[in-house]
Amino acid sequence: MSTLEIKDLHVSIDTEQGVKEILKGVSLTIRTGETHAIMGPNGSGKSTLASTIAGHPRYNVTSGTIRLDGEDVLAMTVDARARAGLFLAMQYPVEVPGVSMTNFLRTAKTAIDGKAPALRTWTKEVKAAMAELRIDADFTQRNVNEGFSGGEKKRVEILQLELFKPKFAILDETDSGLDVDALKVVSEGVNRAQAEGNMGTLLITHYTRILRYIKPEFVHVFVDGQVVEEGGPELADRLEEEGYDRYATGAGAATIAAATAAAQA
Amino acid sequence: MTDITTEKARIGAPSAQPFINGFTEEGESLSPVNAAESKAPLAGDAVKRHSHGGGVGIPDSSRAGRLTSYQLADFKPLTGMEEDWRFTPLKRLRGLHTDVLNGAAPSVAVTAPEHVTVETVGRDDRRIGSAGIPEDRVSANAWENFSEATVITVPAEVQADGEISVVLTGQGTGASAQHLVIVAEKYSKAVVVLDHQGTAVVSENVEIVVGEGAQLTVISLQEWNDDAVHASSQQVKLGRDSRFKHIVVSLGGDLVRVTPSARFTAPGAEVELFGLYFADAGQHLEQRLFVDHAVANCKSNVLYKGALQGRNAHTVWVGDVLIRKEAEGTDTYEANRNLVLTDGARADSVPNLEIETGLIAGAGHASATGRFDDQHLFYLMARGIPEEVARRLVVRGFLNEIIQQIKVPAIEERLTAAVERELAATNS
Numbered sequence: 001m002s003t004l005e006i007k008d009l010h011v012s013i014d015t016e017q018g019v020k021e022i023l024k025g026v027s028l029t030i031r032t033g034e035t036h037a038i039m040g041p042n043g044s045g046k047s048t049l050a051s052t053i054a055g056h057p058r059y060n061v062t063s064g065t066i067r068l069d070g071e072d073v074l075a076m077t078v079d080a081r082a083r084a085g086l087f088l089a090m091q092y093p094v095e096v097p098g099v100s101m102t103n104f105l106r107t108a109k110t111a112i113d114g115k116a117p118a119l120r121t122w123t124k125e126v127k128a129a130m131a132e133l134r135i136d137a138d139f140t141q142r143n144v145n146e147g148f149s150g151g152e153k154k155r156v157e158i159l160q161l162e163l164f165k166p167k168f169a170i171l172d173e174t175d176s177g178l179d180v181d182a183l184k185v186v187s188e189g190v191n192r193a194q195a196e197g198n199m200g201t202l203l204i205t206h207y208t209r210i211l212r213y214i215k216p217e218f219v220h221v222f223v224d225g226q227v228v229e230e231g232g233p234e235l236a237d238r239l240e241e242e243g244y245d246r247y248a249t250g251a252g253a254a255t256i257a258a259a260t261a262a263a264q265a
Numbered sequence: 266m267t268d269i270t271t272e273k274a275r276i277g278a279p280s281a282q283p284f285i286n287g288f289t290e291e292g293e294s295l296s297p298v299n300a301a302e303s304k305a306p307l308a309g310d311a312v313k314r315h316s317h318g319g320g321v322g323i324p325d326s327s328r329a330g331r332l333t334s335y336q337l338a339d340f341k342p343l344t345g346m347e348e349d350w351r352f353t354p355l356k357r358l359r360g361l362h363t364d365v366l367n368g369a370a371p372s373v374a375v376t377a378p379e380h381v382t383v384e385t386v387g388r389d390d391r392r393i394g395s396a397g398i399p400e401d402r403v404s405a406n407a408w409e410n411f412s413e414a415t416v417i418t419v420p421a422e423v424q425a426d427g428e429i430s431v432v433l434t435g436q437g438t439g440a441s442a443q444h445l446v447i448v449a450e451k452y453s454k455a456v457v458v459l460d461h462q463g464t465a466v467v468s469e470n471v472e473i474v475v476g477e478g479a480q481l482t483v484i485s486l487q488e489w490n491d492d493a494v495h496a497s498s499q500q501v502k503l504g505r506d507s508r509f510k511h512i513v514v515s516l517g518g519d520l521v522r523v524t525p526s527a528r529f530t531a532p533g534a535e536v537e538l539f540g541l542y543f544a545d546a547g548q549h550l551e552q553r554l555f556v557d558h559a560v561a562n563c564k565s566n567v568l569y570k571g572a573l574q575g576r577n578a579h580t581v582w583v584g585d586v587l588i589r590k591e592a593e594g595t596d597t598y599e600a601n602r603n604l605v606l607t608d609g610a611r612a613d614s615v616p617n618l619e620i621e622t623g624l625i626a627g628a629g630h631a632s633a634t635g636r637f638d639d640q641h642l643f644y645l646m647a648r649g650i651p652e653e654v655a656r657r658l659v660v661r662g663f664l665n666e667i668i669q670q671i672k673v674p675a676i677e678e679r680l681t682a683a684v685e686r687e688l689a690a691t692n693s
Contacts, residue, residue, distance in 0.1 A: 054647050055647070057643070078643060078646040079650055081647075083649045094643070096641050096644060096645065097604070098658075098662030099662040103662065104645075111650045111651065112648075
């Protein structure tokens with residue numbers, strides 16, 4: 001049983017207009033076996049949270065903590081976080097020239113496990129996982145994400161999730177840009193990984209569509225860098241019906257108004 | 266790559282980057298040395314008409330109009346403004362363009378399999394001049410100054426067993442001239458490795474004749490010491506239905522400028538030109554190639570890949586492909602890819618495609634220069650891969666496409682190790 005604990009996290013980025021605070025005190029705890037959904041309108045800081053957990057250098061943590069089973073995640077390098085068991089399925093997977101998928105998957109697996117996987121079982125495992133995600137076998141010969149369609153890139157992210165077996169998977173808008181069939185395939189992959197019982201999932205999404213396939217126990221609504229409401233699956237249903245508008249007239253709008261006033265003062 | 270710039274089918278596209286001071290931005294500036302009074306055989310317009318009658322040069326923006334001559338005096342002194350010298354730091358040529366090249370030429374040690382003949386001959390040997398005429402002043406200077414030449418012959422129908430190894434070891438910094446002739450007679454098959462090492466200041470002419478139906482691979486390795494200066498004109502003449510593969514690998518040396526030219530003389534021939542270069546801080550590695558589709562139904566494929574790292578690492582790639590009016594049925598493609606690993610490096614890439622007939626099978630060119638950037642690094646590290654391993658993974662993969670064309674295991678291993686050493690230097 002593992003725990004990923006985020007406490008009062010404040011994150012800012014450097015922009016041309018100066019330092020901009022994006023996360024304004026986020027607290028969240030995820031345990032093995034749990035699925036949490038973070039939902040919110042565009043620009044609310046959802047993806048910033050995902051990238052910050054993974055350690056993207058663009059995001060500066062100004063205060064707060066992230067701990068994985070008590071270990072200080074913020075003190076770890078990006079690769080150390082992955083080896084500690086954190087996996088970020090990226091919203092925009094990067095094309096890496098010159099590196100074949102085969103080579104990449106094996107190198108990453110070796111780094112994460114601390115030893116090279118047994119060749120025969122590994123090849124089998126990769127093939128089987130690719131077949132389940134309906135990824136063509138010839139993808140192994142292609143360079144990482146190079147020339148892949150949007151849907152193919154997302155499937156390959158989930159392929160890695162299934163192969164690397166992290167303690168916590170953070171899915172950053174994995175559903176965006178997918179058609180219904182691809183969405184199903186990708187969701188099944190996440191559910192398979194979750195069903196093995198050794199993983200917790202943080203699902204970040206703008207839409208409720210993916211929640212038909214992946215069922216979260218906890219839903220957190222993000223507005224303007226803060227969690228404004230938390231609840232169970234019923235909260236997601238309500239969001240599907242009402243959208244995010246009511247937050248604009250509620251707590252979120254108040255925060256925005258306050259921020260604007262502060263900026264103008 | 267995310268911030269890749271790709272140029273396709275822009276004829277005479279100049280480099281996208283700003284130009285060095287004193288250099289012209291014209292992709293096809295006129296050659297001022299193409300003087301009308303030139304007595305050179307095959308000079309100027311004569312080349313374009315493909316006659317052998319001793320023509321008179323007419324300035325022409327086409328690559329076909331470039332002056333060629335055995336006489337140094339036919340080429341005016343270089344100013345750095347010439348189209349074919351505009352990227353080269355002349356000061357660092359250490360006299361190859363101005364001095365009498367009387368220094369000791371790199372020693373030549375040839376190891377050849379059975380049936381292959383190796384000779385050292387004088388200037389008057391009939392095989393000298395059989396594949397090329399100097400296309401620039403530095404090459405002409407070597408032609409005027411070399412004292413003896415090495416001639417390697419693969420006799421007709423001989424399939425050479427194992428590669429022919431030619432080790433050229435520099436003898437110091439005196440400006441010198443070198444001459445090699447490689448003849449693959451009809452229906453022969455061979456692999457030749459030119460292995461340049463040590464310290465030299467040398468202008469080299471390599472003439473390569475590929476006879477009818479012959480299959481020849483020439484690999485030119487430049488693993489010089491840091492202070493070496495090397496200009497190498499490698500000209501190949503292709504016979505009917507011949508196959509020629511050329512692989513240029515430039516890793517070491519202060520300034521290395523390789524100018525391969527491939528000329529088709531009869532239909533049915535195919536040429537593949539590959540190149541790999543890895544420039545470190547301060548290094549200038551230049552490659553300018555020319556494929557002359559002068560006859561019908563020939564094929565050419567060009568791919569050069571380069572990596573750059575460190576302050577003032579500079580690479581130049583210029584690919585001139587000319588499809589003459591007679592060259593119906595031509596199929597050609599050329600591409601250059603560069604990977605910039607650190608700030609302060611500069612890659613110039615200029616593909617030039619001239620097409621004088623529409624009756625061709627295909628013609629294309631591409632050039633892309635990308636950075637290994639933080640996004641690549643983040644992606645790989647987010648999968649648990651340490652930074653140093655990630656960097657290696659990318660560069661090794663990028664350059665391996667060329668290395669695996671060599672197909673001589675010992676050399677592939679050596680170059681893979683050399684690339685690893687270059688990468689280790691990135692992190693120091």
